[in-house]
Amino acid sequence: GAGVSQSPRYKVAKRGQDVALRCDPISGHVSLFWYQQALGQGPEFLTYFQNEAQLDKSGLPSDRFFAERPEGSVSTLKIQRTQQEDSAVYLCASSLARRSGNTIYFGEGSWLTVV
């Protein structure tokens, strides 16, 4: 596609509910990133994929967070048993390159509110 596409754009979840956030990266982009951005903060790294391989998940805040990219394109970030502190914008980004410092392109984010 033309850009990184994320869905849903907005999600309100009741505390304890599971949510799934989808990211469709730019076609052909090898690298895919998930970031979490709380209000008034910069994006915080969650996890990184190179094709289908999850090479770094050091930023996932707890074992309630799980991400996958089974065919090396679309990725899903799942949050189980949501809690209020999970309320944030979840940004997905993709990049053409594997290791070099190419530009990463962001989607518009999935705004999650846990009530």
Next chain:
Amino acid sequence: EDKVVQSPLSLVVHEGDTVTLNCSYEVTNFRSLLWYKQEKKAPTFLFMLTSSGIEKKSGRLSSILDKKELFSILNITATQTGDSAIYLCAVGASGGSYIPTFGRGTSLIVHP
């Protein structure tokens, strides 16, 4: 741990003013520094800087990197209300996966 500090955190100016946004960093094996503009949607790419002292320019925006002093500045001249946004700075390291670390951003408000 990689660290990116932006200042000021917020700035309010009037149209026509010139602003300078700062980004300092600590990173092992620096590879590049990125500037993004974030309105109420996706952060949009502005500049990537890899070499010291070479200014990058796009219209009224310009940026420069100082790898010795470990900082970058983003200048916006003749500001317009459309420049109101959060400006994010990120740095990426070489070796292994390239995963940019972001600062908190500078919130810029331009009043007419």
